[in-house]
Amino acid sequence: METDFNALAVFALVAEERNFRVAASRLGVTRPAVNQTIRRLEETLGIALIQRTTRSVSLTEAGEQLYAEVAPAIADMRAALGTTEALRGRPRGRLRLAVSSIAEHFLSGPFLAAFAETNPEVQLDVTVTDEEFDIVAAGYDAGVRLGEVIEQDMIALPIAAEERQLAVCAPSFRDRFGMPSHPSELTSFRCIGWRPAPNLMPYRWEFAEGGKEFSVAVAPVVTTNDMALMIKLAVAGAGITFGMEASFRPAIARGELVPILEDYCPFFAGFYLYYPSRRNVAPKLRALIDHVQRRA
DSSP, rough: OOOOHHHHHHHHHHHHHHHHHHHHHHHHHHHHHHHHHHHHHHHHHTTTTTTSSSSSSSOOOHHHHHHHHHHHHHHEEEEEEHHHHHTTTSEEEEEEEOTTTTHHHHHHSSHHHHHHOOTTTEEEEEOOOOOOOOOOTOSSSSEEEGGGGGGGEEEEEEEEEEEEEEEOOHHHHHHOOOOOGGGGGGGGGEEEEESSSHHHHHOOEEEEEEEEEEEOOOOSEEEEEEEEHHHHHTTTOOEEEEEEEEHHHHHHHHHEEEEGGGOOEEEEEEEEEESSTTTOOHHHHHHHHHHHHHHH
8 A cells, every 4th residue: 555645744733723724724735635645545455534514624533543653753853944944044964074184274273263153053064074075975064175176066166265276395405416407306305295195106196387287196105184294394404395385384484495497387276165055055155155255
């Protein structure tokens, strides 16, 4: 027997109101439509559920038993719908984000702290990851990545100004070993490399010359997926490393690192907040979008 859950909901409302006309009004349908639904349900179950007279509506024994069983479930569903509708009104609930580890501006602290303070009913759940995957299939509300790797069917909103990748080293390393005059010479220097996952090859360092892009496959003496470790090693004089300029900026300002090969390090579109659709954006995500637009 195939259960008509819509008919059960209609039955529960009639049982609650003990009145076909009132039930029809609450449902926004005609009284004959409600009556027909109840009759189909009774025929499906093979037993009468409601006793009707010209002046009253009452439940049969079977109707009383069925109502007692379905009423709590109907109430739970109404409560769930009410909660969902409430989410349309103000930002609240868990906001799951997948963020690149090198999105320095977004992960800096003040940016997210300010959002959390102005949206106290939103619980931020931030996964810092450099793996590329379908955020929708994985259950995330949005992500933050470099624009060049975001899928074309996503809505993308710039978070900050243009970025660039930069090669850097410690002054002590420069003074001891000298500096390459061209990126192709990097293969002869001690380098500190990066890869997003253990099963992937180290990242090829990307440069540009005369408007043409090219990459260099350095042979790192150390490879890691942790930018903080790369910076510490470079500051300690372990070698040349490569990454987003924003990641190195504090160490450069302190004189712990110096940029090299800058003429071959062009600027490009930076990080974007991206999400799957412009339609029916939840208030919690809309609040983050507005926060990004105010601070971009």
